[in-house]
Amino acid sequence: MRRWALMVAVVVGAVSQAFAQTPDAPAASASPRAGQVHRVPTRAGVTVPVYAIWRADAAASVVLFSGGGGGYGAIGPDGWPSGGNFLIRTGQRWAQHPLNVIMVGRPSDGLDLAQGWVRAGEQHTQDNAAVIAFVKERSAAPIWLVGTSMGTISAAATTIADTTGQVAGLVLTSSVLAYKIQGAVPSQRLDRVRVPVLIVHHAQDACWACAPAEAQRLGAAFRHAPVVKTWMVTGGEGIASGPCDPLHYHGYVGLQEAVVDGIATWIMAPQP
Numbered sequence: 684m685r686r687w688a689l690m691v692a693v694v695v696g697a698v699s700q701a702f703a704q705t706p707d708a709p710a711a712s713a714s715p716r717a718g719q720v721h722r723v724p725t726r727a728g729v730t731v732p733v734y735a736i737w738r739a740d741a742a743a744s745v746v747l748f749s750g751g752g753g754g755y756g757a758i759g760p761d762g763w764p765s766g767g768n769f770l771i772r773t774g775q776r777w778a779q780h781p782l783n784v785i786m787v788g789r790p791s792d793g794l795d796l797a798q799g800w801v802r803a804g805e806q807h808t809q810d811n812a813a814v815i816a817f818v819k820e821r822s823a824a825p826i827w828l829v830g831t832s833m834g835t836i837s838a839a840a841t842t843i844a845d846t847t848g849q850v851a852g853l854v855l856t857s858s859v860l861a862y863k864i865q866g867a868v869p870s871q872r873l874d875r876v877r878v879p880v881l882i883v884h885h886a887q888d889a890c891w892a893c894a895p896a897e898a899q900r901l902g903a904a905f906r907h908a909p910v911v912k913t914w915m916v917t918g919g920e921g922i923a924s925g926p927c928d929p930l931h932y933h934g935y936v937g938l939q940e941a942v943v944d945g946i947a948t949w950i951m952a953p954q955p
Contacts, residue, residue: 715779726813738783744784748828799833811841886917
């Protein structure tokens with residue numbers, strides 16, 4: 684127990700150093716209220732459900748793309764999504780920051796988001812553009828796309844496809860890097876990204892498609908991004924799933940709140 688407490692302290696200290704808040708950055712608030720589900724019309728006859736928590740004081744909106752086959756799971760008795768993905772199970776932590784939090788669900792026509800080529804394809808990016816437009820209608824706050832695992836393919840492809848400047852920044856966590864997966868992040872036109880980029884990866888990520896060494900090289904591909912930072916996370920405890928699943932280093936098990944805090948802080952003031 685003492686070893687785990689020390690490990691957490693070291694990680695949180697690293698977050699504080701790497702992502703130091705500006706003096707007037709608001710602290711995370713406690714006990715956020717649950718959100719609501721909206722069904723956003725996208726392609727003809729198709730809707731995409733989004734679970735959203737809105738704040739009048741939001742400094743940014745984060746649009747979260749989960750991994751695997753996408754979605755956020757069923758809504759639990761407490762009003763929060765029950766999905767175990769890193770970005771979903773930390774929903775309440777995201778909502779403690781001055782952010783609008785939008786979790787993207789699965790499209791009504793059953794588009795298979797477990798396939799990389801689908802996530803990088805035109806139909807999915809069209810759906811995501813409609814979600815972004817919906818978010819922009821609700822709030823003037825800058826929109827950041829945040830993906831994890833297979834969701835990084837979605838976040839990167841949608842940022843690249845944005846030609847109207849709706850996307851303010853991109854965060855990639857546990858990126859899919861293996862070219863064997865069609866649409867893998869390094870295979871996309873990352874040189875077209877012209878917004879700040881944060882790459883977060885666990886140094887011990889053992890998922891075959893997400894090699895940490897490749898993650899450390901990924902930032903160089905964003906040649907035209909104004910700011911690029913790579914954050915290699917270490918530590919964690921409580922592994923309870925396979926290496927490509929959420930409750931492993933791939934999903935920042937035991938560190939998820941510190942990672943969310945670091946990302947939220949960086950979004951407020953991007954710096955190399």
